[in-house]
Amino acid sequence: RALADALQLSGLDIDKNAQKTKGYFIRSIYFDDYKVEDNKLTIDTSRTTYFDSMVTNRAMDYKFNSSIPTIREMYEFDNILTDLNKSKLSNHVGINGLLITKDNYCLVFKRNRKKSISKNKLGPTVSSSMDYYKAVNEHDEFTTDGLINAVRKSLLKNVGDLDYNLSIENNLVGLTRDLTEGGKPNFFFIFELNIGKDELEKS
Numbered sequence: 001r002a003l004a005d006a007l008q009l010s011g012l013d014i015d016k017n018a019q020k021t022k023g024y025f026i027r028s029i030y031f032d033d034y035k036v037e038d039n040k041l042t043i044d045t046s047r048t049t050y051f052d053s054m055v056t057n058r059a060m061d062y063k064f065n066s067s068i069p070t071i072r073e074m075y076e077f078d079n080i081l082t083d084l085n086k087s088k089l090s091n092h093v094g095i096n097g098l099l100i101t102k103d104n105y106c107l108v109f110k111r112n113r114k115k116s117i118s119k120n121k122l123g124p125t126v127s128s129s130m131d132y133y134k135a136v137n138e139h140d141e142f143t144t145d146g147l148i149n150a151v152r153k154s155l156l157k158n159v160g161d162l163d164y165n166l167s168i169e170n171n172l173v174g175l176t177r178d179l180t181e182g183g184k185p186n187f188f189f190i191f192e193l194n195i196g197k198d199e200l201e202k203s
Contacts, residue, residue, distance in 0.1 A: 025049050025051050026049060027047050027132045028048050028049060028053065028092035028129060028130070028132055029045050029047065029130055029135060029136075030045060030046045030047060030048040030090065030091055031043065031044075031084050032045060032085060033085035045093075047132075048090045048091070048092050049092075050092060050129060052090035053089075053091070053129075053181075053184070056071055056089040056182070057178075058117055059071055060076065071089075075089065076183065084183070087182070087183060089183070089184070091182075091184050091185060092184065093129075093130045093187065094127070094128065094129055094130060094184060094185070094186040095126060095127075095128055095130050095154045096127050096176065096186045097125055097154075097188065097190065098126075098189075098191070099125040099159060099193060100190060100192050100193065101193050101196050101197045101200055102192070102194055102195060103197055105196075105197040105200075106125075107200070108123065109123050110123075117180060125191070126154050126155060126159070126189070127158070128157065130147075131149075131154070134149040134150040134152075134153050135150040144168055147168070148166050148168065151171075151187075151189060152166060160203065162195075162203065166191075171189045171190060171191060172188075172189055173189060174188055176188045
């Protein structure tokens with residue numbers, strides 16, 4: 001993967017900065033590949049860390065040095081997106097989603113300048129990394145129940161404790177890839193609330 005190249009370009013001393021960066025070494029789910037057969041999605045996964053993604057997917061256009069190409073120029077150049085099973089990036093799985101009120105208002109957020117990517121831009125209601133410890137079972141397997149658990153935590157973190165009746169069948173729109181982050185995969189959901197805009201603003 002591109003991690004070794006990114007670390008070499010950045011000149012970051014992992015041992016020296018271990019205390020400052022330890023929060024970034026949280027495990028994440030990495031997509032190796034996926035396939036669709038008989039209208040059924042099967043996903044092959046392995047494990048990565050949030051740090052790996054910070055120095056690859058999140059640093060696609062960062063100039064580590066003016067004399068060398070960026071991560072995007074080295075690994076995702078031209079206008080063709082590399083297949084996930086051939087990508088050299090970390091590609092930790094994310095969760096994106098939009099909240100729709102019963103009177104058909106869509107809730108979006110403006111990201112602040114402290115975000116690591118898409119600063120000062122409008123974003124979906126839910127935009128977060130998938131919580132690894134919510135998404136896997138006791139055998140370290142990523143399951144549909146784990147996906148729902150991770151989505152529920154993301155909703156709680158991003159929006160609050162509202163009445164969500166979550167299911168893969170009713171809420172999952174599909175699997176997307178974020179071009180800004182080099183094709184990082186995200187599950188995309190639509191959440192329909194039983195309350196209107198005015199009630200939501202008061203909650």
